Amino acid sequence: MAGVQKVCLNNLNINIKNALIVGIIIAKNSPRAVGSKKKNGESRGVMSFTLRDSYIDTINADVWGSEYFVITFYERFLVGDVVEISSPKICVKSGDSEIYRPHVSSPFYLSLNEGSSEVGIFSGDTIGMYFPLLHIPSKPIAGYCGLSEVLKFKEQNDSIYVDLLVVVKSVKPVRAIKTKTGAEMSVRAVEIIDNTTPASLVLDIFDIDTIQRAEEWRPSESVLFVADARVAWRARAARLQACARSVITHAPHAPEAEALRLQLQARAAARGGEAAAWADWSGERACSASVSQIQDRLKNGIPFCASLHAILTHIDLEEFVTSTDENIEEIRVRFADHTGELNALLPVNVVEDTFGYSVQQLRTMTTEERGSIRWRFLLEQCSVKVAVTPPRLMILTFLRASPADPIPLY
Numbered sequence: 001m002a003g004v005q006k007v008c009l010n011n012l013n014i015n016i017k018n019a020l021i022v023g024i025i026i027a028k029n030s031p032r033a034v035g036s037k038k039k040n041g042e043s044r045g046v047m048s049f050t051l052r053d054s055y056i057d058t059i060n061a062d063v064w065g066s067e068y069f070v071i072t073f074y075e076r077f078l079v080g081d082v083v084e085i086s087s088p089k090i091c092v093k094s095g096d097s098e099i100y101r102p103h104v105s106s107p108f109y110l111s112l113n114e115g116s117s118e119v120g121i122f123s124g125d126t127i128g129m130y131f132p133l134l135h136i137p138s139k140p141i142a143g144y145c146g147l148s149e150v151l152k153f154k155e156q157n158d159s160i161y162v163d164l165l166v167v168v169k170s171v172k173p174v175r176a177i178k179t180k181t182g183a184e185m186s187v188r189a190v191e192i193i194d195n196t197t198p199a200s201l202v203l204d205i206f207d208i209d210t211i212q213r214a215e216e217w218r219p220s221e222s223v224l225f226v227a228d229a230r231v232a233w234r235a236r237a238a239r240l241q242a243c244a245r246s247v248i249t250h251a252p253h254a255p256e257a258e259a260l261r262l263q264l265q266a267r268a269a270a271r272g273g274e275a276a277a278w279a280d281w282s283g284e285r286a287c288s289a290s291v292s293q294i295q296d297r298l299k300n301g302i303p304f305c306a307s308l309h310a311i312l313t314h315i316d317l318e319e320f321v322t323s324t325d326e327n328i329e330e331i332r333v334r335f336a337d338h339t340g341e342l343n344a345l346l347p348v349n350v351v352e353d354t355f356g357y358s359v360q361q362l363r364t365m366t367t368e369e370r371g372s373i374r375w376r377f378l379l380e381q382c383s384v385k386v387a388v389t390p391p392r393l394m395i396l397t398f399l400r401a402s403p404a405d406p407i408p409l410y
Contacts, residue, residue: 004086009057012108014090021085021110022122023053024130026138027102027247028079030207031070045070049077050102050247051085051110052133059106061088065114077119079209082130085110086118100244103139103227137225138247139163141254144225146196150238151302153231160231161245165256166192167264168222169200171214188214192224192240195263199303199389203229205242217250220268223261225252237390292339294388303389309401310335310342312382317362317370320348329359333395335382344386344393354398376400 007019028049035044045067052058063073077083088110101109112119122130145162153160172189179185188211190203203226205211217224228245231238242248251257289297289306297304314334330345348359355362355373362370381401387394 009051009053009059009106012059012090012106014092014108016090018087019085019090021051021053021088022082022124022126022130023051023059023085024082024133025049025077025079026052026058026134026249028074028077028207028209029244031067031074033067043067047074048101048244050104050138051083052136052138053130055133055136056105058102058104058138059108059110060101060104061085061110061112063112063119069114073119074209077121079213080131080134082122082127083119084122084124085112088112088117102245102247132253135249135251135253137227137249137252137254139227141165141225141252141256147192147194147199147201148196150201150231150240151197151199153238155233161228162231162240164192164194164203164224164226164229164240165252165260166194166203166224166226167261168217168219168224169193170219171217174211186211190214190217193264195260195267197303198387201238201240203240203242204232205248207242210242210248213248213250220265221261223251223257225249225254225257290339291335291337291342294342294386294393295340298388298390298393300390303387305385305387305396308335308337308342308384308386310337310382310384312377312380313341315346315374315378317374318367320359320363330394335384342386342393344395346395346398350395350398 004018004020005016007016007021009021009023012019029047031045031047033043034046043066044064046062046064047070048060048062050058050060063070065073089112090108091111093107093109141163143163144165147164147166150162150164169191172191174186174188176184177187185206186208188205190205191200192203193200205214216222225248226240226242227247227249228243230241230243230246232241233239287306289308291308291310294306294308297306312333313336314332316332320329320331329348331351333344333346335342335344346354351362352358354377357365357373362373365373377400382398383401384398385396387396
């Protein structure tokens with residue numbers, strides 16, 4: 001195009017009319033209809049995406065046009081595509097309009113209108129220099145918030161946004177939900193963990209492009225830096241959402257990311273898996289509690305550890321169930337005190353420490369032999385430490401109570 005000049009993002013100004021900008025898409029938001037219909041009955045649409053052309057420089061862009069044009073644009077260009085933009089309108093950012101946009105370095109934003117601006121896939125010789133930029137976090141990585149801090153937030157009406165450095169624990173299947181207005185949309189839950197707590201949180205993603213990208217994320221391997229995740233609550237338990245402000249960077253190029261991945265892989269490989277992680281984390285944090293006090297704290301949705309003195313009323317050595325922590329096995333137990341009953345799970349490593357037999361040995365025993373082991377503890381006063389990640393209760397240590405462990409008064 002005659003008169004077009006290639007401009008880097010750090011050299012933009014509002015007087016440039018025929019700029020040619022090349023960069024990689026690092027985030028985008030779903031299209032939406034805006035305003036009233038035109039005389040021909042066609043709705044207007046808008047979507048936005050975020051562009052990067054260097055380790056430092058990022059900018060947001062809005063795409064305007066017919067609803068069909070905007071939807072087609074959204075489906076054509078994906079996160080990770082290197083694009084060239086011709087003749088965008090360069091606009092100065094205003095404070096109010098930036099509340100719901102990703103954080104970027106540029107003082108400007110690009111406005112692309114159907115018929116006046118052009119966008120295409122870049123195929124120049126320098127395309128290779130842009131691909132590594134997809135793994136550069138959009139905000140300083142040092143300022144991230146640990147999941148343990150997120151769990152302490154009190155439920156409130158105002159939105160809270162946090163930056164996260166996390167490892168993927170699991171990627172759930174896509175679900176269809178209905179919004180308050182009755183519209184159907186897709187959502188995918190991603191279970192995430194970090195090194196500040198053994199508890200996991202759920203990150204809900206709604207954008208179709210991000211939902212599809214999540215297919216490539218691998219449990220215990222994929223590290224995510226999530227800029228401006230929104231904290232939400234469901235049944236008083238904290239959850240996280242990727243929203244219009246969020247930018248999810250997969251496999252971020254940062255030493256903190258690799259250190260976190262290796263640390264959590266080592267934690268998962270340790271004997272006892274999740275139970276061992278909770279035991280290491282709990283330290284001196286476990287305070288004495290009755291069954292009813294544990295049940296009351298469960299309602300807060302905040303993970304905690306507690307010491308419980310109670311009678312073992314049920315233990316099932318016949319059935320080992322697979323936990324949510326990969327392939328760790330557990331058995332079901334129940335305790336009771338003068339305030340009520342509590343169901344919990346006993347991980348296999350605690351079973352072995354408590355009874356002195358491996359799972360394989362227990363499985364090869366006769367019913368009578370397992371019954372004899374069961375009655376060593378059944379209906380006896382026991383002293384246990386329990387880790388609670390609502391709604392799950394897991395036993396960390398399990399001993400018969402001794403005269404040195406008097407029944408506490410609550």
